[in-house]
Amino acid sequence: MAKDHIATLDALRQNTSVPFEQARAMPPEVYTSESFVAEELEHIFSKDWFCVGRASALPNPGDYITCELADQPIVVLRDRDNELRAMSNVCLHRMSTLLQGSGTVRSIVCPYHAWTYNLDGSLRGAPAMTLNEGFCKDNYTLPKVRCQEWLGWIFISLNADAPDVSDQLKQVEEMVAGYDMTNYTEAFFEEHVWDTNWKVLAENFMESYHLPVCHAGTIGGLSKLEEMVCPPGLPAFNYHTILKDDQLRIAMAHPSNERLKGDERRTTFLLALYPSLLITLTPGYFWYLSLHPKGPGQVHIRFGGGMSDDYADDPDAQENFNALKTLLDDVNVEDRGCTEKVFKGLSSNLAAPGHLSHLERPNYDFAQYLMARIDAGKQNA
Template sequence: MAKDQIDPVEALRQNTAQPFESARAMPPEVYTSDAFLSAELDHIFRRDWYCIGRADALANPGDYATCELAGQPIVVLRDRDGTLRAMSNVCLHRMSTLLHGRGNTRAIVCPYHAWTYNLDGSLRGAPAMSLNKSFCKEDYALPAIRCEEWLGWVFVTLNPEAQPVAEKLQQVAAMVAGYDMTNYTEAFYEEHVWDTNWKVLAENFMESYHLPVCHAGTIGGLSKLEDMVCPPGLPAFNYHTILKDDALRIAMAHPSNDRLHGVERRTTFLLALYPSLLITLTPGYFWYLSLHPRGPGQVHIRFGGGMSDDYAGDADAQQNFSDLKELLDRVNIEDRGCTEKVYRGLCSDAAAPGHLSHLERPNYDFAQYLMAMIEAGRAAARP
């Protein structure tokens, strides 16, 4: 049967029915099919939480960030009372999008006809509307979107019934409590688009099996496969850990950190919070990717990172982090090359999934999550 005739959801169902001990990578159709992307947008990105970044990037009244979630333009901002809120980023007049990128604003002004909204979404004013007898500005307010902050991360969802983030991720919070993720400050933020499927990049993060080869020019020599621990994942996330040595001091717990002990002080967590927030969390610094599909063959990436506030008073910490950022940029170039090659291979008629290594346990759990969400979404949509 030709690949374009295979039901990708059924292919994934058969794939995830296997136990991990005999598991294979996900079928190519799961990455390349428009039909599977449609199922993901409907049953995953419209139903689960999506991370737009860090709360400290939205610290002041008027600070905002925009995103597009499953085709819906959204703005998240800090209002004048200090409340973090999300709302539709579409003007209620002729439906232009309003704000773009990230920044700070005193009010939300439509770039088309200058309808102006307050930071709480209410309409402040609209020019040249006085002759329309039925117009009343009090009738207009940008629709609210669910928005929650968790350990310094900002999430939005289109699903009014989604489980609160703190409940969904309570096991993560307990596991990394000694890192105190609330007290990490974002030092850089970028957005990128790569020519690969979003799941290829997510899976690339979830396994460190590729580090010695893909990253031979940067961190590969420091990555010992025997030190990687890949436990079974949980319904809302998976993770694996790597031990760092003190060659990179800012990856270690700061001497003032009395929350972490023993080997914890040099343990790095690689957290994959479903569907698409990927966090490298060390005791001293963090970096993250938040992914959203742009068609089967492109992924939009929100990329940021920074230091633990434990290091805020250290004179050399910022220079050390600047050096780390240069390294991360080189690592990203390597990851882009690897993941774009994988997508090109997935599009081949010869593409066939091979068996997974024990170091790819998170990939197996990710496939289980995808299947469960699509099945639950389809069930909920039935009359």
């Protein structure tokens, strides 16, 4: 192991060894080091659950979405039995990737030599293979990848031993039970690449300390730092809450929602489910980011959102959501500017981490998670 790599891990270990009241931001090299990204891919993204999006985006047999998880091309689809399944997205012949992006297929056809797979991953047919005496199509099935649905979210994992999502996130489910998150329908999904480290964007979501400044042109004026609550995180997630007023009606609980009471009806949860699913959950709508590193200096973003089904029959629901999507796009422009500036600063030889605000408690908990996962991975290696 290179000396600078050991130094990076030691710097993070020292950073996470102090109590929160004395904590500083993570060391710059944790964001800028190529070797640290390799550690994250090996011990975090290849071991934990990764969210690819919402089940409501794949309603029919043959609907699919693709992703790369720790350098492994994966396809997630709804099969003929209406079940979600995840598989390797690599042909078993000459190893081309199979499907791209998202869409709907009757079968999976390799774009290189037209080997064709059923929706369960079994090989249906392969042209011009009859003269190969060792070939038997029954011996070919795309390798399965673990896939679980939780409250309408689709998670995949390369780790056969990862505890079930529902077990890891049981406390989240209990906290937001009144929101009935399963019944939020995705209205948009986009993919983006920004020029910053994935952790910079994750931490940007985890703290609302930046809202009055970074988002001065959009939501900053509505952000009341004194009303933000940042409790200690838990092993699989952290969160904080914000109370919103009725300036944005669809952020409030619908009149038909009798599940939420009192201030719950205007409480927004900002949930950071490790490693990289970030959900803004209001009683009326949600939006999310699912992040994956592309080296130290870029992050691949899965960005989606939609409405609670409580609002589905309201005559002005779509109009209100369209206005919200416009606002979210403007907020993203501001976030991109801020997080790319942070990465540029982190890359400076003069960069040094300062002390954290009490409003950045989630960032401290996130650093604890990263260190724990990497240490555990090395102990089990």
